Amino acid sequence: MSASHEPVGDGQRLFVGGEWVEPDHGYYPVTDPATEETVGWAPEASAEQARAACAAAREAFGAWSRTRPEERVAVLGRAAGIIRERLLPYADLARAESGATTGTARAMQVGVAAARFRRYAAVEPAEWAVAPQINEAGPMGRAGVMGALALRQPVGVVTCVTSYNNPWANPAGKVAPALAMGNTVVVKPAPQDPLSVYRMAEALEEAGVPRGVVNVVSGREVAVGEAAVASDDVDMVSFTGSTAVGRRIAEVCGRDMKRQLMELGGKGAALVFDDADLGSAVAGIGTTFSFYSGQICTAPTRVLAQRGVYDRVVEQLGAYAARLKVGDPCEPDTVVGPVISAEHRARVESYVELGRKEGATVVVGGERPPLERGFYVAPALLADCTNDMRVAREEIFGPVVVVIPFDDEEEGVALADDSEYGLIDYVWSADVARAFRVARRLRAGGVGVNTVGRNMEAPFGGFKKSGVGRDVGSYALHAYSEVQAIVWPG
Secondary structure: OOHHHOOOOOOOOEEEOOEEEOOOOOEEEEEOOOOOOEEEEEEOOOHHHHHHHHHHHHHHHHHHHHOOHHHHHHHHHHHHHHHHHOHHHHHHHHHHHHOOOHHHHHHHHHHHHHHHHHHOOOOOHHHOEEEEEEEOOOHHHOOOOEEEEEEEEEOOEEEEEOOOOOOOHHHHHHHHHHHHOOOEEEEEOOOOOOHHHHHHHHHHHHOOOOOOOEEEOOOOOHHHHHHHHHOOOOOEEEEEOOHHHHHHHHHHHHHHOOEEEEEOOOOOEEEEOOOOOHHHHHHHHOHHHHHHHHOOOOOOOEEEEEHHHHHHHHHHHHHHHHOOOEOOOOOOOOOEOOOOOHHHHHHHHHHHHHHHHHOOEEEEOOOOOOOOOOOOOOOEEEEOOOOOOHHHHOOOOOOEEEEEEEOOHHHHHHHHHOOOEEOEEEEEOOOHHHHHHHHHHOOOOEEEEOOOOOOOOOOEOOEEOOEEOOEOOHHHHHHOEEEEEEEEEO
């Protein structure tokens, strides 16, 4: 085993109420998806410890929420600096437990996490309050001018349930704005790769976050997450994950009127028109094969190609997928790493076979590469698909792209919207007017026009079963706050 694959953690404890405590149910191994070896031991919390974390967050909320904003964001700034200083060892850990390539772990996981903490350490005053309003009508029919001030107040205790595909950027995108707004948090990381979240907690502790403001509890049992969501001490749940789990969390939140922020599944449609720059379109769509090995909800996994370019899109996407190197994420020329687990690999493979049975043509990929170890799946392209196939309707969450033909703009939009998901769609066309016209018609929370890139100040979230609410940039500050009106006689 090479030095870069050596275990990087052992016997991690829970972080509850400012203390590092032993888990009630011992420890479980965290597996490197590339080597199938243990890289560390994560704590298995009990439901009681999850509730204790929520209680600690409730106890800390009062003092933290009353802390001057400048003091709160100073903590975030110091945490950003610590994370940036330790980027390499933190990225090694993220790579080992998530299977991300080294470059992705450094830039898109730890690097983005540091940037997010830095972003919310630089909150503009206008993001804390709305300008005073003057109303001409007084209360109860009385004449007179009434003054009003709208303030953003913290929601309270926020449980953050995070995803396995990015154990740094995803938690940071929840924790940093929540803390900036004066909330306290309980983080329940994904069981597959929770060790990175504990390193984030260590950085925040070193940065001076008060006891109980940040808590982390991990475990494989559903009861741990349910306790962290259902606790009476929790005011809001921020969740990233599958629509099925999100639906269950939403039921609990609805019962107790808890606020919720849900970033759920996606089946992104990529409309490629006859006049599109195919090189740009293929490169953008091809990120589905490589970025987190397709384990990302924003991926353009459902390609709708106009018939005039359909054959060329299939040919070029197939060639693109075939030349990507699949292998050891530590190697600098590796583009596609493993998926998260053996179970998930089997799930992805089953969808490729399902597509074949449904009548799709497997142009390339879907098989296991000739590697001795690791949960690898060769990037797969499925052509001759129809929008009613399960491979076109269900989120596969792996390096699999399906291609469907369409004739004209109306049919393309109709096919794109014929989905229970609506997170991010994409449009490629040289006709900018048409591209923006189509984008406005699509029922998705975001639309990329001739790009798969994102503006990190633009709101992020989905329509339909892709989620509830928006975050990123200033929108995250809104998501983790309540609006309070104070009214007085003029």
